[in-house]
Amino acid sequence: MLFALMAAALLASPGLIGDRLEIPEGLVSAFSIVGRILMVVAVGWTATTIIDALIKRRMARLDLEAEDNLAARKMATRLDVIRRIVLVIGAFITLAAALTAIPGVRQIGVSLFASAGIAGIALGLAARPMLSNLIAGLQIAFTQPIRLDDAVVVENEWGWIEEIGLFYVVIRIWDWRRLVVPLSYFIEKPFQNWTRKSASIIGTVTWDLDYRAPVKAMRAKLEDICKGTPLWDKDVVNLQVVEAAGSSITVRALASARTSPRAWDLRCLIREEMICWLQEEFPEALPHIRAEASIRRRQEEEPMAPGVAERGFTPDDSLNKTDAGKSP
Template identity: 55%
Template sequence: MDLNLSPWALTFLSAAIAMTVAWLIFFSSAAIVQRGTAHSKPASAVAQAARKPAGIMLPLLALQFVLRGAPDDLAHIALVRQATTIVLIASFTWLLMRMARGFGQAIVMAHRTDASDNLMARRIQTQTQVVTRLAVSGIGLIGFSLALMTIPDVRQIGTSLLASAGVVGIAAGLAARPVLGNLMAGLQIAFSQPIRLDDVVIVDGEWGTIEEINSTYVVVKIWDERRLIVPLQWWIEHPFQNWTRNSANILGTVFLWLDYRMPLQPLRNAMQAVCEMSPLWDGRVCLIQVTDFSEKAMQLRCLISSGDSGKSWDLRCLIREELMVVMQRDYPDYLPRVRAEIDKPLPSTAHADAEDTLGRPPSPQQRSPTPEHGQAPPVG
């Protein structure tokens, strides 16, 4: 047997034993952690997210200790150490990224948005998602940089690039301005929160809800199932309507144009009855007001309150339908009508036919006898 293989054989044997012990420690620790976090869903989510990368990182860490203790004169030992270090950094980066996502998922699970009053939950979920994405991106960037710094040639190239970064850095900064602007807008949205997940907004005349808030853009779900993609920076630079900024409660309006003779109390009674029977009404506001006059009719505004915008839309449609039934059944003659008053009687048809457009009396030819005067009409 070649004596040069003996140190490698000893190193391989030591590495196998160390990695086996590391796996045993991992499996026993994972079982203990799983039992300890079974009662808590957030803690269980974090532990489950860290399970796979930890199962890879612990044996690699044991292998790294063995390789560091191996003789330096072994063939290719430096290359093996460097490769193991890069893989170890990658696994540790993966572990941190998975733990960050698991921690964010745990916070989201603890603050659900399926409740009726979910303002605080939506606020926390929005902050959590934005911060989690930024944290994962930062961890990945740092891990990649650390892996590159373990390679001497790359480290020297990086130092040279930093020394001559002048114009290149300015050009790169200008090229990356939209990306950096969106990242900064994401941080600003996460903490100032002009929008949150499930907020009802109107963007460029489109009514929809905030479905996703990503690192560079926001997905708005339009009411007809379309998706509107809006950059993050747009929300900072342009005005928009947020119907659920402080509360999901909202007031809805229904407008009617009716004749002045229409009594208001029957309509008020009908709308009150509809609101009281409908689960869409939150019990706060239900009234009818005269808000405008015209030469033909009066404008009535029906004001109703609901718990959210979806219920408000359905309740407004219900009010229109029920009031239309009342008008059709009980007051069909009270729709808007055109009124006119005639001061002088109109000239008779015979007199109008007897005068031409210039107001002159009829000519003798126009005064031909007719059957009304007892004479037969001329025969050609």
């Protein structure tokens, strides 16, 4: 509004005061040019502001705090990316239109509109990383490999999509760090999205135990642990022996939860409760290190070496003395 008022004043001033004062032709022309520029800026700023306000108003109505917020996150991601792109395009068009109001650089404004010429090609090559990220933003807005608040694993870091900008994505790591990744990364490289179709996820817990571990009793205990906590979504619960090699077996438990953070807490709860239960009820199930030692007794007495009889040693005593202090 301020720009529009200033533009109107500059455009009208030569006519209002031209009868009373002689204004140089150059000054009248400058007033006219500045007035047209301000008018273009006012129109462009008003249009982009209205569109930005409408998109933000629509985003404010989305319930992102709901437990099943998949549809809301889809719409919020699309609207947020579109809003940022509209702002950039609006600024570009406003700049080009403002340049056309200046006689000396009018051709530059026309070239910006036409996107032609060697200068435009050179600019495009120089801005290739920026343009690739901008195009990746459009792809993400409509194909949505990621969405706001998605749980992802990127560069071996687990976290949530906190912000999707025009050129980068901010990931909030579980320990409150922030990982900033270019938008093109999610188009060109593989990554894990734990909430692509649904927020529900299966958590895994493993133990290395002794062969005497009570697998059937552990399976029943796992069900009791899951039934006693609201972290479990009452969908998947299972326990299996997935490996038996060497001196121990590997037991794996599966349990599902509604969200990734709840699945993490459920995994920790199952791990702790099961270890405490085994310590109290089946301590023999915990890992043990087995060692087997055997002494082969001589069937026939061998002749003693010279000097052994004088020292009062027997063959068995010599063996005991040699092995003294060694654990079997």
